[in-house]
Amino acid sequence: MYIVEERGMELERRRTANIDVLLYWIMSDVIFFLASQYELENRAKGFDSRRLIFKKEIELFKVLKKEWGNITETRINQILEETPYND
Template sequence: MLKIEELQKRIDELLLKAGLPRHSVNLCTAPVGDGTPYISFENGKYNYIFSERGYEFFRKITESTDELLYWIMSELAYKIAFKYELENRIEGRDGRRIAFPKFIELMTKINPLWKLKAEDEIKKTLSASPYDDSLYL
C-alpha cells in the first residue's frame, strides 16, 4: 500500500501525462465535510469514501493501488466530460452522447490500460439507463 504522499505523487504524474492541470486532484485522508472524497487505510485496504456533514454516502474498498487511482481519476474525468458536454450541448440530444465519449477519451489519455475499463463502465450505465433523447426535447 502506498502512503498518501506517494498516491498524490502518482496522481500528479497521471495529471501531467494527460495534460491536465497539476493540483486538479488534492487527496484528503479525513472528511472535509462538503462531499469531497477522502481516502482511509484500513486492514491493508484502501477505502475511497464520500461523506458530507458526517453522513457517509458511498464507500469503495480495494487492495489495488491501480483500482484506487482509477476511481480517483474517473471522478475528475467525469467532471471534465460533463463540463465539456455543457459547453458543447446539442439541443434535443441526451447529453451523455457527448460526455461519455469524452470520458473514455480522457481516461485513455490518463492511462491507456484504462480504456476498456472505462468503456465497460459506460456500457453498464447505458444498459441500466439507455440514451433517451426524448427527455431533452
C-alpha cells in the same frame, strides 16, 4: 480506502489493496467533472447529454491509461444496455 462525503454525510466507502484501482476511483470523479463541464460548454439540443459526457470520459481515461479507457467503455456500455440514450 476511498470514502466520499458530502456535508458531513458518508455517501460511499470502498476498499482495495490495489493502488491502480484506487487511482481509477479517484480519477473517475475528476474525469466525470471534466466531462460534465465539457458537455455543458458544448451542449446540443435534442441529444441525450450523456452522449458527450460518455465520449469525453472514455477519451480522457484513454489518455491516462488505455486499460482505464477500456474499463470505462465497458462500464458505459452496461449503463446504456439498462438505460439507452433518449434523444
